[in-house]
Amino acid sequence: MKTKIIVFRKCAILPWNLHFTFNGERLEIVKSFSYLDVVFSSGGSFNITEATLAGKAQKAIFRLNKYVYNFPSISIKHRLDLFDKLILPNYSSEVWGFHKANNIERIHTQYCKRILQIKRCTQNDFVYGVLGRFNVAFNRYFRIVKYWLK
Numbered sequence: 457m458k459t460k461i462i463v464f465r466k467c468a469i470l471p472w473n474l475h476f477t478f479n480g481e482r483l484e485i486v487k488s489f490s491y492l493d494v495v496f497s498s499g500g501s502f503n504i505t506e507a508t509l510a511g512k513a514q515k516a517i518f519r520l521n522k523y524v525y526n527f528p529s530i531s532i533k534h535r536l537d538l539f540d541k542l543i544l545p546n547y548s549s550e551v552w553g554f555h556k557a558n559n560i561e562r563i564h565t566q567y568c569k570r571i572l573q574i575k576r577c578t579q580n581d582f583v584y585g586v587l588g589r590f591n592v593a594f595n596r597y598f599r600i601v602k603y604w605l606k
Contacts, residue, residue, distance in 0.1 A: 460484045462498055510559035516543045517567055535571045536587065543567070544592065557593065564592045
């Protein structure tokens with residue numbers, strides 16, 4: 457049977473006699489579950505989701521750079537637009553968006569520094585100021601508030 461159970465809780469240990477059944481069959485209790493690229497963990501943390509999305513974003517940047525390499529005259533504005541539309545992991549950020557997501561922020565700043573062709577040690581605030589951008593967390597918070605207002 458494909459059906460499984462996840463028990464959301466703050467404490468780490470489940471009672472040994474906790475069982476769930478469906479149509480007479482015992483269901484497996486799992487610690488995490490992935491749905492539409494959002495990984496729900498039993499402790500309520502979105503660390504795994506963030507790491508998964510950051511890994512996928514890194515792979516997508518590599519593919520994007522491979523294609524953009526053939527068009528050296530493409531503007532920085534268009535490169536950033538491609539990043540926002542194709543790479544930036546905002547899927548379901550209304551659910552997991554309050555998570556800090558340092559890995560995703562790091563990928564964003566690395567991409568910005570790469571297209572500006574500046575050193576990796578350049579301060580992030582300067583990079584955002586030059587490009588007229590905000591950090592990724594700001595965009596997620598904006599999406600969360602917009603969702604709440606619906």
